[in-house]
Amino acid sequence: MTAVMIQGAGSNVGKSLLVAGLCRAARRRGLRVAPFKPQNMSNNAAVTLEGGEIGRAQALQALACGLDPTCHMNPVLLKPESDQGAQVIVQGRRLTTTRAGDYAALKPRLLGAVLESFRSLSAAHDLVIVEGAGSPAEVNLRAHDIANMGFARAAEVPVILAGDIDRGGVIAQMVGTRAVLDPGDAAQIRGFVINKFRGDPRLFDDGYDLIAHSTGWPGYGVLPWFAEAYRLPAEDALDLPARSAGSGxxxxxxxxxxxxxxxxxxxxxxxxxxxxxxxxxxxxxxxxxxxxxxxxxxxxxxxxxxxxxxxxxxxxxxxxxxxxxxxxxxxxxxxxxxxxxxxxxxxxxxxxxxxxxxxxxxxxxxxxxxxxxxxxxxxxxxxxxxxxxxxxxxxxxxxxxxxxxxxxxxxxxxxxxxxxxxxxxxxxxxxxxxxxxxxxxxxxATASGQSYGAGVERVLDDLAAHLEAHLDVAGILALAR
CATH class of the missing domain: 3.40.50.880 (Class I glutamine amidotransferase (GATase) domain)
Incomplete structure (x- = not known):
């Protein structure tokens, strides 16, 4: 199985965008690549060719790969219906509705479906790029985990940890994650990237070196803020802008x-x-x-x-x-x-x-x-x-x-x-x-005449070029095995 996984030092650090960009970069290198997210939580779903549903981010990542989305790209989708309960979608179909406190009991059953879907994608493609959910630092959720280290270790997939510098405290995010992980999980991480930097990335050289020294993980680059990200479909309602820049x-x-x-x-x-x-x-x-x-x-x-x-x-x-x-x-x-x-x-x-x-x-x-x-x-x-x-x-x-x-x-x-x-x-x-x-x-009103689909494709190309310019994409892809 040839795969590499992007996990985050926190939620909303830009994992989905990083995976989409890496998928497009791999495709431009001639690789047959597919996205995969073991477990997602989102009410923004896409319908697949089989008539199932997956997270919208995986549909965008499939587009970056030049593929139609399939249920195997996101085998477990949680769709919150209340503050305490969610609908559980497995390989595109509703399995049950469960309370948050009861979901942990389901996880051992779900890991089999997750690994089945992953192996199906791996058999049909040269490379699978995997996205984690939340953060592996949530060690209180580690038992029976299927979204981060539980999956990575079960499938033997190397991990790159991404941190969001735009929120502040990225050094603590990265070093703190290393501190709370058990040795086996920490060894699964093969490197890190810093995302959403505004300004001159060289100003973070000392911090970058400190993270590498404190964690023992090599760095694969600092990615500047990608201003065109708003032109891609958002999966998280928190990413919705309060208003657009248009008028009329x-x-x-x-x-x-x-x-x-x-x-x-x-x-x-x-x-x-x-x-x-x-x-x-x-x-x-x-x-x-x-x-x-x-x-x-x-x-x-x-x-x-x-x-x-x-x-x-x-x-x-x-x-x-x-x-x-x-x-x-x-x-x-x-x-x-x-x-x-x-x-x-x-x-x-x-x-x-x-x-x-x-x-x-x-x-x-x-x-x-x-x-x-x-x-x-x-x-x-x-x-x-x-x-x-x-x-x-x-x-x-x-x-x-x-x-x-x-x-x-x-x-x-x-x-x-x-x-x-x-x-x-x-x-x-x-x-x-x-x-x-x-x-x-x-x-x-008068429409601009622009092609929305062509615009999304252009932004995906620009995103891949952005990653190639600032990250060691070749090194990240070389980790896949």
């Missing part, structure tokens, strides 16, 4: 507590004629908003309660009275309806709750999750668009007679009688350039 059409997205698949917004955020704002909890909906987006949610009824707690239901009603437009995507679509029924308690206690009443539809939660990539026709323009569905509920009602789109000839979504309130289960629709331009035109 004012689009406001409600930052729900369990927001999911929020990369739907990335193409809009990069349109110079769109001013996209993520509305933080406790903030009032701006009175001059042109379009309000209710995004996807991992807990539709829970986030509907959260929305009401912010007073956003009152703000939305006023926005509609002023003639504003509303777009609900997936869970946001369900919230716009009259009722949400969850008779089996799939997203909490069984029961029903009143929706926002802005669409004449009702939703029933069902255990057969819809997971599919789809090609559709936009009902208003006849334009083709592509996207994906990932949801439990089924929505029906009078407004479905005015569909948003047609999928394989079947009506999809709903539009209100006034034409200003739209709901759809389709994710990823704004990545389609022609559709995005037509949709914005319908709201009185």
């Amino acid at each position: 059409l004012k689009v406001v997205c409600l930052a729900l507590s369990r927001i999911a698949n929020f990369d739907d917004l990335d193409p809009l955020a990069q349109e110079p004629g769109v001013a996209l704002q993520m509305l933080a909890p406790g903030s009032a909906l701006p009175g001059d908003a042109d379009l309000v987006i209710l995004p996807g949610s991992k807990s539709t009824r829970g986030d509907l309660d959260f929305l009401r707690a912010q007073g956003w239901d009152i703000d939305l009603a006023a926005h509609v009275r002023r003639g504003g437009h509303v777009l609900g995507l997936c869970g946001g679509f369900q919230m716009l309806g009259q009722q949400i029924h969850d008779p089996e308690g799939l997203e909490g206690p069984p029961g029903s709750v009143a929706g926002l009443g802005l669409l004449q539809v009702e939703t029933v939660m069902r255990p057969d999750k819809r997971l599919a990539r789809v090609n559709a026709l936009h009902a208003a323009t006849g334009l083709p668009l592509s996207g994906y569905e990932i949801h439990l509920g089924r929505s029906t009602g009078p407004d479905c007679a005015r569909p948003f789109a047609h999928v394989a000839g079947t009506p999809e979504g709903a539009i209100s009688a006034c034409g200003r309130i739209t709901g759809s289960y389709l994710h990823g629709l704004f990545a389609d350039d022609a559709f995005r331009a037509a949709y914005l035109r319908g709201l009185g």
Whole structure:
């Protein structure tokens, strides 16, 4: 098995971006390379060709490799549904929902699936680049670990430890990690990199040498801040900017507590004629908003309660009275309806709750999750668009007679009688350039004409070049065995 693993000295140190850049760099060297993350925790999921789901970061890394994403690239995905519980997805399919305290008991069962997926990828590729989760310094979670050192040692994969200097305290991060690891885990680490440096990297020479001397690990470079990272799909809601740099059409997205698949917004955020704002909890909906987006949610009824707690239901009603437009995507679509029924308690206690009443539809939660990539026709323009569905509920009602789109000839979504309130289960629709331009035109805005997909590819190439210029990429890849 030829593989190398990037672990972090903390959460959000840039592991996903480092793996994506290394994947693209390896591909440019002619290697058949694939990404792998044993365990991920994210509500931002991608749908694979097999009809399963994996973390969005692994889908981006697959793109960097020139591959379609598969379930084996992220065999365990945890999707938080509350502060204490999460849905457990194994090789693309829901296994169970478990409380955080009970998850440890599942891990021994999951390691077999993780190693099976890793071996499947290894057999089909020259190189697998693995991403850890959180930090190996969380030694309180070491027993039965499948995300970091537990996997690395079981699969005999060498590790590079990444530290984030932008947050400060990177020397303590790296040296402290070495201090708390047991000798076997520490020996699995073959070197380190420093990420997100702003300014002249030579100013950190003494600190770099101190880390190497104190840990015994060789350094593989200091990576300056990569300014174009915001142009790549973000997986963590913490990475969402408060607002885009555009101006013109004012689009406001409600930052729900369990927001999911929020990369739907990335193409809009990069349109110079769109001013996209993520509305933080406790903030009032701006009175001059042109379009309000209710995004996807991992807990539709829970986030509907959260929305009401912010007073956003009152703000939305006023926005509609002023003639504003509303777009609900997936869970946001369900919230716009009259009722949400969850008779089996799939997203909490069984029961029903009143929706926002802005669409004449009702939703029933069902255990057969819809997971599919789809090609559709936009009902208003006849334009083709592509996207994906990932949801439990089924929505029906009078407004479905005015569909948003047609999928394989079947009506999809709903539009209100006034034409200003739209709901759809389709994710990823704004990545389609022609559709995005037509949709914005319908709201009185002009799209830039840029290709979103081509822009992502360009940034991945630039990221690989950035890594090649500042890190010992050849040395990192040479560690793989």
